[in-house]
Amino acid sequence: MNRFWSWAALAFGLLYFILPLWGMVMFSLKMRRGVLSLDAYAKVLGDEQFQATFSYSTIMALFTIAFGVLLVVPTAYWVRLKLPGLRPFIEFVTLLPLVIPAIVIVFGYIRLYNTSSWLPLTGSTMGTNILLMFGYATLSLPYMYRAVDTGLRTIDVATLTEAAQSLGAGWITIMTRVILPNVLVAVLSGAFLTFAIVIGEFTMAALLNRPAFGPYLQVLGANRAYEPAALAVVSFAITWVCMGLIQLFTHFSKHTKAAR
Amino acid sequence: MAFLDIEHLEKSFGQTKVVKDFNLNIDKGEFVSLLGPSGCGKTTVLRMVAGFETPSSGDIRIDGRDVVDLRPNQRNIGMMFQAYALFPNLTVAQNVGFGLRVAGVAKSEAAERISEMLDLIGLPDLGARYPFQLSGGQQQRVALARALAVRPRVLLLDEPLSALDAKIRVSLREEMRAIQRRLGITTIFVTHDQEEALSMSDRVVVMHQGIAEQCGTPFEVYNRPATRFVANFVGTLNTFEADVTDGASGRVRVAGHDLTLGRALPAGRVTLAARPEMISLGAHPGRETSLTGRIIDVHFLGSVIRLRAEVGGATLAFDTFNDTDVPPPKVGEDVTLSVAARDLLVIGQ
Numbered sequence A: 001m002n003r004f005w006s007w008a009a010l011a012f013g014l015l016y017f018i019l020p021l022w023g024m025v026m027f028s029l030k031m032r033r034g035v036l037s038l039d040a041y042a043k044v045l046g047d048e049q050f051q052a053t054f055s056y057s058t059i060m061a062l063f064t065i066a067f068g069v070l071l072v073v074p075t076a077y078w079v080r081l082k083l084p085g086l087r088p089f090i091e092f093v094t095l096l097p098l099v100i101p102a103i104v105i106v107f108g109y110i111r112l113y114n115t116s117s118w119l120p121l122t123g124s125t126m127g128t129n130i131l132l133m134f135g136y137a138t139l140s141l142p143y144m145y146r147a148v149d150t151g152l153r154t155i156d157v158a159t160l161t162e163a164a165q166s167l168g169a170g171w172i173t174i175m176t177r178v179i180l181p182n183v184l185v186a187v188l189s190g191a192f193l194t195f196a197i198v199i200g201e202f203t204m205a206a207l208l209n210r211p212a213f214g215p216y217l218q219v220l221g222a223n224r225a226y227e228p229a230a231l232a233v234v235s236f237a238i239t240w241v242c243m244g245l246i247q248l249f250t251h252f253s254k255h256t257k258a259a260r
Numbered sequence B: 001m002a003f004l005d006i007e008h009l010e011k012s013f014g015q016t017k018v019v020k021d022f023n024l025n026i027d028k029g030e031f032v033s034l035l036g037p038s039g040c041g042k043t044t045v046l047r048m049v050a051g052f053e054t055p056s057s058g059d060i061r062i063d064g065r066d067v068v069d070l071r072p073n074q075r076n077i078g079m080m081f082q083a084y085a086l087f088p089n090l091t092v093a094q095n096v097g098f099g100l101r102v103a104g105v106a107k108s109e110a111a112e113r114i115s116e117m118l119d120l121i122g123l124p125d126l127g128a129r130y131p132f133q134l135s136g137g138q139q140q141r142v143a144l145a146r147a148l149a150v151r152p153r154v155l156l157l158d159e160p161l162s163a164l165d166a167k168i169r170v171s172l173r174e175e176m177r178a179i180q181r182r183l184g185i186t187t188i189f190v191t192h193d194q195e196e197a198l199s200m201s202d203r204v205v206v207m208h209q210g211i212a213e214q215c216g217t218p219f220e221v222y223n224r225p226a227t228r229f230v231a232n233f234v235g236t237l238n239t240f241e242a243d244v245t246d247g248a249s250g251r252v253r254v255a256g257h258d259l260t261l262g263r264a265l266p267a268g269r270v271t272l273a274a275r276p277e278m279i280s281l282g283a284h285p286g287r288e289t290s291l292t293g294r295i296i297d298v299h300f301l302g303s304v305i306r307l308r309a310e311v312g313g314a315t316l317a318f319d320t321f322n323d324t325d326v327p328p329p330k331v332g333e334d335v336t337l338s339v340a341a342r343d344l345l346v347i348g349q
């Protein structure tokens, strides 16, 4: 009897999740009257706007990931190694982006870094791009930090550091040959999450007026019928590929299967 | 001047002084153990030598050169930890070669040294394995090879055997000592296991609450403990309170027996102590004092039988060798024990 209800709950959940998806996929295939076709996809993928915004967001995502890794890995490492007492505090700080809406953050940015401020980042395209990247890094911080911190938990950071030091290694060698390789899977999962966030982000890009994929999605959605559905399916596919890659990397990293 | 000199070394964490006026001079090639209960400051001393902690005061010199201001990666000191210190992302060979790579040793030379090290630890075929594919004992061998590969001036071992099974612990300690002898490397070994310290070391430093209470050969530390703590911590000890009846000639009264120790004693009460092997069951040539008691415990340990008897209200532990023709006494049996009064230790406070 219990079993029945578990299965029922599962089925309900799956339906709740799959039906809208199914509907969206079907709708996206119905651009040509009466038959199922990939017309909407062809149209969207062939759209110059799509290509421009999507590459812009991809590049932004790559920079965000690079910045996030450079910021988070040494920080999480240092906190674990030298300031373990600060961990709850740092954890709290990294969670803040989840409770502070992106719109608040971006308004803060605009106020702080507008053209009449001490650091007029919004005054140039490059400056605004950099500001947007910082914004993205903030949004992805909770995921990146947690992923890396969890990765660090699987190794004995202090002992490995000291072992490397006693063998003559300096900080750069320790970071690049000992710490980073051992949290690489965690870093990658953080990176894919960051990628998914950046590709779909709307608020910050729209308010900073940058030609990102999120605002494009919104404009398209407001003006077209079939293409937004196709685009949504594409976005979903991207996210799922990211998730799949995380799984794949976790599976194929040979040394992390360590049975401790 | 010895090879490694530690002088007036002190370390405080906040208000607590965990190492107090620690002095130790180690000759080149010597194997010295720091022995003491958990929390007595052994690791802290070792970490100061390695450079992971900065001394509050005092000097550490290697080969006449002060190393206190050198960073850990500049000291050329090999270190081996309790466990989990191998780099999990590197193979055994890469682990052993880590220090060589850092030092910029040429590939061919490094490969040669790595295989030499793997031969030394008896694992010549495991170079391609990852640490998680090794047993605990194998991991510690690899850790030793990794520490030795860079030819350090000093080797520091922080309880490297304590996470291993008893059997492996014994075989590995013999092997490690043999390797240490072969390479002639100056070594400090930290342990809380007195058997380990006594069996492996040239000299043992017994530590208690941050103080080195005694430093000497295993024979000296065991047979002539300098303090009550050392006497109790190293080996099993029977202690009795005794009233000194004649200080000059060393006569005392213990549990109704008059004994002559044959050495001057302070007036008043003293604590006497005897190792289990100083007491024999039945009469024994040279052990003139006899005591009567009743067996309360028999532990058959193999070649040795550890017995406990109640004698005049006190409990005495003593050993006899296993003898195939003579079964050990049973619990409740009345026995006569003999001891040589001049063997008894007089314990300072």
Ligand SMILES: Nc1ncnc2c1ncn2[C@@H]1O[C@H](COP(=O)(O)OP(=O)(O)O)[C@@H](O)[C@H]1O
Residues within 6 Å of the ligand: B013, B018, B036, B037, B038, B039, B040, B041, B042, B043, B044, B045
């Ligand atoms: N980093 C530290 N901060 C504060 N106290 C410490 C630190 N390291 C060690 N201690 C304290 O110093 C004492 C000695 O520790 P340790 O040298 O590790 O002892 P042992 O190795 O003999 O077990 C212990 O009471 C321990 O709690």
Ligand SMILES: [Mg+2]
Residues within 6 Å of the ligand: B039, B042, B043, B044
């Ligand atoms: Mg310790």
